[in-house]
Amino acid sequence: MTGACLSHLGHRVRCIDKDKDRAKELASGRIPFYEPGLENLVSRGVGSGRLSFAGPEGLRRLAQDAEVIFIAVGTPQGEEGSADLSSVAAVARSIGRALAQNSVEHPEEAPRRALGRERPLIVVNKSTVPVGSADYVSMLIREGIDAEASAEDEHEAAAESFVVASNPEFLREGSALYDSLFPDRIVVGSASREAIDTLRALYEPIIEQSFSTELDPRPKAAVPFVTTDLVSAEMIKYAANAFLATKISFINEIANLCELVGANVGEVAYGIGLDGRIGPRFLSAGIGWGGSCFPKDVAALQAVAREYELETPLLEATVSVNERRRKQVILKLQRELHTLKDKRIALLGLSFKPNTDDLREAPSLKIAELLEALGARVVGYDPVAAKKAASKSPPGSMTVVYDPYEALREAHAVVIVTEWEEFRDLDLERMASLMHKPPLLVDGRNALDPEEVRTAGIRYAGFGRG
Ligand code: UDX
Numbered sequence: 224m225t226g227a228c229l230s231h232l233g234h235r236v237r238c239i240d241k242d243k244d245r246a247k248e249l250a251s252g253r254i255p256f257y258e259p260g261l262e263n264l265v266s267r268g269v270g271s272g273r274l275s276f277a278g279p280e281g282l283r284r285l286a287q288d289a290e291v292i293f294i295a296v297g298t299p300q301g302e303e304g305s306a307d308l309s310s311v312a313a314v315a316r317s318i319g320r321a322l323a324q325n326s327v328e329h330p331e332e333a334p335r336r337a338l339g340r341e342r343p344l345i346v347v348n349k350s351t352v353p354v355g356s357a358d359y360v361s362m363l364i365r366e367g368i369d370a371e372a373s374a375e376d377e378h379e380a381a382a383e384s385f386v387v388a389s390n391p392e393f394l395r396e397g398s399a400l401y402d403s404l405f406p407d408r409i410v411v412g413s414a415s416r417e418a419i420d421t422l423r424a425l426y427e428p429i430i431e432q433s434f435s436t437e438l439d440p441r442p443k444a445a446v447p448f449v450t451t452d453l454v455s456a457e458m459i460k461y462a463a464n465a466f467l468a469t470k471i472s473f474i475n476e477i478a479n480l481c482e483l484v485g486a487n488v489g490e491v492a493y494g495i496g497l498d499g500r501i502g503p504r505f506l507s508a509g510i511g512w513g514g515s516c517f518p519k520d521v522a523a524l525q526a527v528a529r530e531y532e533l534e535t536p537l538l539e540a541t542v543s544v545n546e547r548r549r550k551q552v553i554l555k556l557q558r559e560l561h562t563l564k565d566k567r568i569a570l571l572g573l574s575f576k577p578n579t580d581d582l583r584e585a586p587s588l589k590i591a592e593l594l595e596a597l598g599a600r601v602v603g604y605d606p607v608a609a610k611k612a613a614s615k616s617p618p619g620s621m622t623v624v625y626d627p628y629e630a631l632r633e634a635h636a637v638v639i640v641t642e643w644e645e646f647r648d649l650d651l652e653r654m655a656s657l658m659h660k661p662p663l664l665v666d667g668r669n670a671l672d673p674e675e676v677r678t679a680g681i682r683y684a685g686f687g688r689g
């Protein structure tokens with residue numbers, strides 16, 4: 224996404240993947256995951272000649288020519304919640320080696336021009352890395368250089384051949400293109416003035432909102448460019464995700480109380496969200512947060528705190544409130560259906576949120592697991608993630624189908640797990656006629672109108688809706 228967007232802004236971008244075949248696929252415009260608008264943007268970038276892809280061999284040339292290299296590899300959850308930095312480490316070392324090899328090609332220039340470069344290479348951490356990782360990345364680049372550099376003066380030149388910056392990513396899956404072009408802010412952390420100035424120039428079309436867009440009116444007039452030290456930039460990323468996860472867990476806790484006192488959490492969220500200090504977004508109650516970021520980033524922040532023997536009770540509560548949301552689906556089903564053994568339960572929406580095929584930490588998988596443990600027969604449907612979910616489901620577990628009404632046939636209950644737009648347009652009468660009688664709908668995202676569902680003869684259970 225970063226590469227495609229930067230090329231859209233007019234920059235020349237070369238994306239390197241360690242997998243040569245994947246780079247080829249990308250060059251032909253095929254994206255290995257679902258993200259609305261990305262395929263089109265990549266094709267346009269490649270067509271314009273500004274966006275290209277290469278396998279690992281392309282790095283050496285980049286270390287010579289590029290002004291900026293973004294490290295944008297995955298940092299999955301590793302042991303005890305901390306982020307697994309092995310991919311970041313491998314890339315950083317490769318950048319170091321590439322810088323040094325480059326100077327070997329031009330031995331006469333190397334000492335004078337910092338490993339063959341006119342100006343230091345700006346290495347930017349785009350991947351979400353734990354606080355303090357920029358130093359680690361610098362160290363690994365140095366290690367790469369030292370492993371490759373042959374002459375003493377090359378080792379000396381190494382320190383001047385690159386600088387490190389942190390530029391955390393705040394985009395959401397499913398709306399990544401919009402978030403990239405119209406972000407709430409751009410954050411850059413670095414000790415190098417040159418790095419900050421270069422990145423400011425790189426992002427200028429976004430900061431000034433001067434690139435052309437079909438959106439009318441333009442959603443943003445200008446974008447704040449926030450510069451900080453490296454560690455604060457890294458912290459901003461984690462604190463933002465942890466705060467958003469906490470905000471969701473907060474409204475979910477309020478939803479529990481709303482259910483007991485007969486209040487409507489949607490109206491409560493609207494009422495508190497109008498307070499400028501609170502804000503309306505990320506106050507949708509339901510079965511809680513999942514995905515590739517919130518769970519791992521909250522865990523990583525806790526892991527950092529543990530290293531300093533700092534307790535984080537608020538983060539612990541954020542996580543445990545969220546874990547309980549999945550179980551509440553089961554409780555709601557049990558309340559109406561009593562035993563779940565041999566009951567057919569349809570799950571609508573398997574990805575962790577709409578407009579993505581990402582199943583990482585998807586609530587659907589946990590709910591299916593809990594239901595199966597109770598002997599229920601689970602059938603799942605998703606508009607884009609069905610195939611992926613089918614390949615993940617072990618034999619004998621959730622059956623994945625490719626039509627929502629197929630999932631509903633003879634189902635004792637249906638759970639809306641992910642609020643895909645198409646579920647709002649489901650034919651409720653048809654749904655009722657297909658399901659086992661009396662049908663039950665558990666609306667995990669408060670996505671449907673309870674009255675409309677009830678009018679169709681389906682019992683309705685939402686979250687925090689009185
Ligand atoms: C998140 C951050 O929003 C983004 O800034 C960061 O770069 C990556 O992590 P993402 O995980 O793609 O983005 O999706 P997001 O829209 O934030 O949703 C995360 C989870 O929270 C989803 O499971 C979603 O269903 C849930 N959610 C979101 C709620 O339960 N309620 C809400 O009000 C909002």
